[in-house]
Amino acid sequence: EAGVTQFPSHSVIEKGQTVTLRCDPISGHDNLYWYRRVMGKEIKFLLHFVKESKQDESGMPNNRFLAERTGGTYSTLKVQPAELEDSGVYFCASSQIPGQTNYEQYFGPGTRLTVT
Amino acid sequence: QKEVEQDPGPLSVPEGAIVSLNCTYSNSAFQYFMWYRQYSRKGPELLMYTYSSGNKEDGRFTAQVDKSSKYISLFIRDSQPSDSATYLCAMSPYGNNRLAFGKGNQVVVIP
Numbered sequence: 001e002a003g004v005t006q007f008p009s010h011s012v013i014e015k016g017q018t019v020t021l022r023c024d025p026i027s028g029h030d031n032l033y034w035y036r037r038v039m040g041k042e043i044k045f046l047l048h049f050v051k052e053s054k055q056d057e058s059g060m061p062n063n064r065f066l067a068e069r070t071g072g073t074y075s076t077l078k079v080q081p082a083e084l085e086d087s088g089v090y091f092c093a094s095s096q097i098p099g100q101t102n103y104e105q106y107f108g109p110g111t112r113l114t115v116t
Numbered sequence: 117q118k119e120v121e122q123d124p125g126p127l128s129v130p131e132g133a134i135v136s137l138n139c140t141y142s143n144s145a146f147q148y149f150m151w152y153r154q155y156s157r158k159g160p161e162l163l164m165y166t167y168s169s170g171n172k173e174d175g176r177f178t179a180q181v182d183k184s185s186k187y188i189s190l191f192i193r194d195s196q197p198s199d200s201a202t203y204l205c206a207m208s209p210y211g212n213n214r215l216a217f218g219k220g221n222q223v224v225v226i227p
Contacts, residue, residue, distance in 0.1 A: 004159070021159060031213060043160070043204070047215040064163070076192070082210030091159055105215065107152075 002026070006092050006106035012114045018080040022042075025074070025094030032075050033095075033105060034067060038088040046090075049075060058115045082115045089113070119143050123217025131227050133142045135192040139205035142186065147210040149181045150222065151190045154202045155218070163203070172198050194224045 005024045013019050019062055025032045034046040046065070047057040051072035059066070066082070069075040088116050093105040122139040127220040129135055129226055137151075147168055152160035166188075173178045180189040188207075204220040208221045 025165075033215075035215075035217075042118075042122075042219045043215075044218040045207075045216070046119065059214065081196050093159075104162055104165070105213070107161070109157065109159045 004092055004094050004106050006090075006108040006111050008111060010114070012116065013082055014116055016081045018078065019082055019113060021077045021079075021092075021113070022075070023075045023088050023092030025092070027108055028107075029094035029096055030072070030093040031097065031105075032069060033093040034075070034077055035091040035107075036088050036091065036109075038085070038093065045090065046077075049084055057083060058105065065076045079113075082113075084115050087113055087115045117142050119216045120205060120207060120218045122220060124219040124221060126222040126224065128224045128226060129195055130148055131197060131225055133193050133194060133195050133225075135199070135225075137191075137203050137221050137223075138187060138189045138203075139207075140185075140187050141207060141216075143207075143209070143216070144183075144186070145209040146157045146207040146216070149188050150177070150206045151177075151179055151200070152204040152206055152217075154204060156201075160204055160206075183210065192223075195223075197225045197227050199223065200225050 021072040032049040035041045045059040048055045049069045092108045149167045151163045154165045156159045169183045174191045178191040202220045205218040206215040
C-alpha cells in the first residue's frame with residue numbers, strides 16, 4: 001500500500017510569488033491534515049479535512065493560505081503571496097476512522113518551502 | 117505557556133544503553149499520547165501511542181503516561197544505531213484530531 005505522498009519535495013520561490021503544494025493521502029483515508037514546521041519550532045497543526053469538508057482550519061496562519069480537497073481525494077495548499085516567514089516544512093498526514101479514535105495519522109515526507 | 121514542552125537537546129548514547137525521553141504538557145484535556153520517530157528527510161512515523169494514563173510496552177520501547185503530573189516518557193532499551201533519529205512527542209484531546217507536538221529530541225546511538 002502506497003503511503004502519503006507530497007509534491008514537490010522542495011520548492012524555492014521569491015517573496016510575493018505563489019506556490020501550490022500537493023498531498024495525496026493513503027487510499028481510502030477520509031481524514032487529511034496539514035501541518036507545518038518552521039525552523040526551530042515544533043510541528044504545528046494547520047487544518048483538517050474530512051473528505052472534502054474542512055473540519056478544523058483553526059491553525060491556518062492567515063488568508064494567504066488556501067487549502068482545498070476537491071472530490072475528497074488529494075489536497076492542495078496554496079500560499080499567495082508568499083512571505084519570508086512562510087518558509088518551513090509542510091507535512092501532510094492522513095488517517096482512517098477506526099471506531100472513535102483517530103490517533104494514527106500517517107505522515108508524508110513533507111515539502112520543504114524556502115521563500116527568498 | 118506552550119501546550120507541549122520537550123527539551124530539544126540532542127542525545128548521544130553508546131549502543132546498548134537505555135534512552136530516556138520525556139515531555140510535559142499543560143492542557144489537561146489531552147487524552148491520547150504518542151511518540152513519533154522521524155528519520156532525516158522523512159515524515160514522522162508513529163512509534164507508540166497510549167490512551168490516558170499508564171504504561172505500554174512494545175519490544176524494546178516503553179511509553180509511560182502520568183496524567184496527574186502531565187508528564188510522558190519514552191524508554192528505548194538496548195539501543196541500536198538504527199534507533200538514531202528524532203523522537204517527537206505528540207498528543208491530542210479525545211474527539212479532536214489536531215496533534216500538538218513537542219520540538220523533538222535528536223538521538224544518536226554510537227556503535
